[in-house]
Amino acid sequence: MEAIVPVFTAAGGNRHPSAADWDEKSGLLAFGANNNVAIWNPLDEARRGISELLSGHTDVVNAVRFLRSKSRVQTLIVSGSADKTISIWGDREGSCSKFKRLKALNEHEGSINCIATLPDEDIFLSGAADATVKLWRLVWRQNEHASILDINLVQSISLTPRYFPLAVSISRLDAQSMILAIGGSKSTIQVFVSEESRFKLAASLTGHEGWIRSLDFTVEKEGQESDLLLASASQDKYIRLWRVHKGEELPAISSAANDPALGVIGRSLSNKAHRFTAGQVKYSITFEALLLGHEDWIFSASWRKCKGSRLRLLSASADNSLAIWESDPSSGVWISTDRLGEMSAQKGATTATGSAGGFWISLWSPDGKAVVSLGRTGSWRLWEYDSDADRWCAQDGSYFLSTGSDQTTRLFAEWKWGDKHSWHEFSRPQIHGYDLNCVDTIGTSRFISGADEKLLRVFDEPSAIAALLAKLAGVKSSIILGLSNKAIQVVDDHESVENGDAEDHEAIDPSSFVHKSTLDIDHPPLEDQLARHTLWPEVEKLYGHGYEISAATASHDETLIATACKASSIDHAVIRLYETKDWREVRPTLTAHSLTVAALEFSDDDQYLLSVGRDRQWALFRRSEESPTVYKLKRSNPKGHSRMILDCTWAPAGISNVFATGGRDKTLKIWRVGSHEVQCAVIHSVNCSITATAFAPCLISGRFLLAYGTENGAIELLSINSKSYELEGHRRISSRESSPLKTINQISWRPSTFESSRISDLQFVVGIDDGSVRLYSKLAS
Template identity: 35%
Template sequence: MVASVLEASHVFCCPNRVRGALSWNSGPGGLLAFGTSCSVVLYDPRERVVVTNLNGHTARVNCVQWICKQDGSPSTELVSGGSDNQVIHWEIENNQLLKAIPLYGHEGPVYAVHAVYQRRVSDATLRTLMVSAASDSTVRVWSKEGSAVTCLQTLSFGDGFTLALCLSFLPNTDGIKMEFAVTLETVLAGHESWVNAVHWQPSFYKDGVLQQPMRLLSASMDKSMILWAPDEESGVWLEQVRVGEVGGNTLGFYDCQFNEDGSLIIAHAFHGALHLWKQNAANPREWTPEIVISGHFDGVQDLIWDPEGEFIITVGTDQTTRLFAPWNRKDQSQVTWHEIARPQIHGYDLKCLAMIDRFQFVSGADEKVLRVFSAPRNFVENFCAITGQSLNHVLCNQDGDLPEGATVPALGLSNKAVFQGDIAPQPSEEEELLTRAGFETHQMAFQPTILSEPPTEDQLLQNTLWPEVQKLYGHGYELFSVACNNSKTLLASACKAAKKEHAAIILWNTSSWKQVQNLIFHSLTVTQMAFSPNDKFLLAVSRDRTWSLWRRQDTISPELDPIFSLFAFTNKVTAVHSRIIWSCDWSPDSKFFFTGSRDKKVVVWGECDSSDDAIEHSVGPCSSVLDVGGSVTAVSVCPVLNLSQRYIVAIGLECGRICLYSWKKTNQFPEVNDWAPCVETSQSQSHTLAIKKLCWKNCNGKTEQKEAEGPEWLHFASCGEDHTVKIYKVNRSAL
């Protein structure tokens, strides 16, 4: 029932920045498991979709390991360890969580886990042996039989710190042996920095005999991954293939993995990105980059849909702005979403975002400057090619003199536009060698690239920046919130503040980029702002536990900027919320607005009369107080009503759960039975940390299919501190 009403259709994330956070299941069609913030994500590299999220840890997941079966079939169990001092054993059935068993005992973060199946000689029963290492300088050995798990032994290493561990069976041994003969086979020298991971290609059965391919994969901080194998004639171990990152602000690889047959290899980079390569069947020495999941590697602070619902833009404390869009393939009806551009790579943590036009946005970071970006021609061309839209239709609404792309100068901080005449020709191989021989600095310049599929990580880093077209100065402290009106003529921004003069809202004209007005009312940081759909009102909520409503005054001349005056507000006497108000949003008819607070309450206010003779201070609470049972961090109202003509409200909580309610004014005093619960996310659908933003899509239709399935499907996106962005689909007829 729940699955048919609300589903998480697309998930964007990447592995945590630690060694061991990645594991590839052996067997045909094996899933990739990795830790993202407090979750373990199961990802299908062939279908390019997230299968499910395993939520159970309360702090960062540091290590993940599938428990490989000896017959080479896909595993159904995995183990993870986290900074919450927990080890969790997960059991999977049909790609969904069947059972989770937490193992307690460590007194510090768990950084390494491993597990194997062991069959008892006496009674042939199967048990699972697990080992875990933590920063408390201990290694614990666990045994699982059925649903019972016991700690067999705790090994203490004093002041030592175990970085890695592995369980292995010696061949042809059923008992205990204490004698070993070890010889040095070879020294593999090829990396130029720390080697963080080595992995053997998984073994497999051939004609009933277990085969172990002699291929070894290594990942290093020198930005490369090397595939090693012995020479068929001499037996000397040689480098077969070297792949890796080129250019960009990258710092090498944490981990690497083979798939079940060794035809795919994957690397986990320092900044969380995954790099996937596929072996050419005709030429085994040739490996080509493949499309793989990507996302933020730190908290995602804000997101917004484009006005036509074709893509979303997000910003995060990983100092990047990312753009996600659907990939429409002619030969497939299924549509998957991917990161197709990284318009901004900044030096400050990004906090807020607003769309000014379809291909223009403004972002605010932990600095005093707002920055405006516009899409270059190369992005528009690639966007149309990937999403299947008409290039002429999209370009007809754009400025004819679009730059080709953007680049960051060697000593610059801003994305500089690159026009057709600025593009330098690609150097030949001989020129490249001469440049390197002369020790000249090679700067990665923009080169236009026509894509028919989502870009790889290297292309995202180097070729998808948007030019910065304007800087807006005026705030005295770090930016915190920004909003644009629906006619795209006014921009409102606010910064962190501890005094009334610093908490002022600044209005900007989006044509001249000049300040229009300062709106002074709040005494602490304005946490969120929202223009009403009819652009008559501007709503602001604040850390000072109050909200303010500003009404636009029509000017005599249309050439003059509109002026806003304070229309209504709450104070210590009239306030309903007793804690910080984090979020606000408007009903689609501009009559009501909704506020959500840390005090677990959601309140509806109104009615807002936009006529000239409207009475000031006439806006008050017009709903019963909804207690959702947790701190409210995000509120968003659907632009369409449900079939009963009730407003649909999505509420995001600090715990990561999302609740959908419907509301309708009953005209009773006091209001009763005006709120109705609809559905809430399950544990696997929820975020694991605080939700920072919810945003409904303006357009209807399924985001998985090329053909929209009608107005019964609604979509909204969410982002949170758990590094994750999700797109949900909602069955309107079931609300």
């Protein structure tokens, strides 16, 4: 059996200001993605996206930092999670391409909230919800075969009065001393200095009126006598700058706040000098500047650390904007020179468009010529500086749909540009108010979804999205629909909504219209376009169920929809059929189960509808010869499995009498449908509950290829002789170290449009409970 590897991974970033870092040397960006650490090169010319997910944490990753050890060439990543543990990851053989976990630390008693590292040092700090900040030191020792990493706890700082640290930053004062700033769930910043490798409290900086969300030190200019600047960002909507100055005399600029010309503002800014000693050298910390401009909480503030370049600060706020700050050379006043993202007056933000929630993370690229930000939807945005135009420019690629508990439905397709190709999100057809549980396509231009509500919704592909997919991905749509009278309206480029027809545009949400040129682009849509201009119009609602929708599937001839809902009694454990021509419900409902129907699937020729449920049984319904919309119960097996059945799948085209089921009893069963009975042909036992199953769409050298996923995150392939039903091959797709560690929710093979006997021609996509979607294909040659 040929090797199968992931070729595309989609995973949303975690909304935590400390959950990402961009490495200066490797160019890699690491970010928390649910309980994983995602590795991505934002400036990769091939635009391949996430290269790998590092699995090991059991809860959300809140903090990620690269660590460059002075004693090793190896790239290290330090991550902290809500599971109270810290992981240290190292690239293999210095390749910067594959990481493995070298060490796990569990000394904290609360969720890890922040991590700080120091370039070319063997130390790092971690702050947690146990109200402590811990200092760690890396120690490498050599044995006969390899270098072994040990992590020593040097100091544990208990924060008093007790508060939760949310931001930490560390810098060197000189060759012997270091300075540490800690902020969090109170408005004061605590500053510590090192004395014989241990930190002691040196000052408490007051002035903010909200929680401290971000701290960052930088050297003001090159040279050993340079001052340090500390930027602090707060939920009070302000950024404060603080100056750390060497010597007994205060810096001249620190007296600016006492200038009578500043009036009330000047008198309200404290200019108290905090003095301390480190290694017999005297220092002072003074307030430097107050940065005004954001209209909501500020989550992130980071300095551009590029030698020989002007000092700049990047900030991210819940007001949906990034700001780049710079000191005016003549006056010394800090001003916002560039504004990226969405202006508050223009955004028209509503939670329905997904634009509310702002930016949580902002990072400079290693060369300072690009910035990235993470928004509410877990998506990244990239801007690059165009020196010729003197402005920042937003950058950026058949499809599959995914839906999840983030309340969105997303469409992914392969962008084909020149001789290159890469997968990207092309549309966000649905942004919902409920967690979404199931989705299925009805042909190439329509889909149905079910959520934690009692109805199902049908969506049609708009012409702008169809044209975009055809242009960039080569996807041909059988139905091209207009938007003129749908939820989203197309207007000419010169037409203004405010000045349009009052009857048509009165009180309209800006997100509900799109100019014709908006999606006339030569690259996959950017995040703001996805959230605003790629919605699909809803054309129908299907009623009838009494509880949350649990399963939905469409027939292959596109004429019927089968649906089910959560149920604790036989009254609600029914299957409802709807005709797609006029969306009429077909009566009577199909009954067989007594508890929730977990999965539904039509056979390839639509002669059978298979259902499995939490009542441990499967049921087989056969299409009536008199009416193609009527199905009647043919067989059911109340003891199909010894515990609840979680998924089912039909054999590929031309073999409509074989199906498979998998469930909580840790068995996978393959059944043969005869004229009078249904027999179990194969029982395959595993060590964990089976949560997802899928037959490949064609035979591979006369064999069935069956993929299944488990509750503990394993994905495996079985090769089964289609005549003797003997197991002839068994492969785990990837090692446990790199495979998912959370439940596999669904597996779907890419439909085969040709007669194939090679596994290398097939691909399948996997939806995982860690919030990621992964596309697998053959090993690239």
